[in-house]
Amino acid sequence: MLAEVLADIHVPRHGKGRPRTRPDAVIADKAYSSGTIRRQLRSRGIAAVIPEKSDTIAARERRGSRGGRPPKLDTGLYKNRNVVERSFALAKQWRALATRYDKLAITYRAAVTLCAILTWLRRLGDTP
Template identity: 55%
Template sequence: MLSWGGLTDGEWAVLEPLLPRSNRRCGRWRDHRQVINGVIHRLSTGCQWRRLSDRFGPWQTIHKRQALWSADGTWKRLLQHVQAVADGAGDIDWNINVDSTSIRAHQHAAGAPANPPPALPGASKGGPQRSVHMACSCSWRTLSPVVAAGQRAGCTQFEPVMDKIRVPRLGAGRPRRLPDSVGADKAYSNSLIRSYLRRRGIRHSIPEKSDSRTACRRRGSDGGRPPSFDQARHKVRNTAERAINKIKQFRAVATRDDKRRYVYLGTVTTAALFVWLRS
């Protein structure tokens, strides 16, 4: 497990201007820095909300703040701002990689109210699970996380992951949404994904499955040309797996306790944010 202490003065200076100024319900927030330190502690240890130390304030406040900022996109905006600063400094390698991982759902993740639908973990052979799909830069940092049911294959979430890439510009201009190239393993080798990348003019390095090669040979000239494959580019694809391992160092990510999907997505996004801040 990574050792994550509280926010440093430098990290707080980055986040403070972007945080909500007032609470529409009561007009004042409890100290944001104190609450975020409680969120970091819970992310690192995976402890129950009720077990949080009193030095972070009431656990109910921290839990509600985490759920609220997951719902209204505050964590996502903070992550995009940190990415924008890194991109402005030329610190993002846009030769990205895509991969996914399965997350075991704890028994405490059950029991969410049925109205609205809680989007419970999917059923798989290994029991209740949730899958996390993400695009990562070659510096092991997450660009766009997506949470889906545990039985969802990685290839089914490729387009949602790519569509969520959105790094704003510090100055004028549209956010950057398209990478220079994409790397992935054979699980992402299908015609739909290759067509998606071709329409957007994105170079890719995805190895072709053996059965696909055999089928193309069998069809002869009607099988078309085999897709291009850059072996040297493919060697750095493991940075996606390293980025996933870095995110799963947070125990609150490695095992899902959150009942609702949007809250767990906020947990993953928060973990990605702190990896960016401290990388």
């Protein structure tokens, strides 16, 4: 699914130019620390801010010098991961989003977009 999510990224630039399609970094938890995900991000030139699983660390250390180097982790950037978690918690307050009542994907996506817009407007202080 990561390749599909990355393919959907289109952030318009200010002024002229084609939209950005590559984020600077992907911040994720240990569940996304597989080698496949790290290879996909590395091939696109995206920094992976993902900590290693404890069993992966143990396996690498067991191999000694043949285990390779641990992946780099920007701990300062990783501490901001909770912003995404809080955004999901806000979206789940909408009952229709949390339970996925909508049958069509386009309707569900519209509800997610509407939720994001209203949340953004509230943060700006322009409550509708």
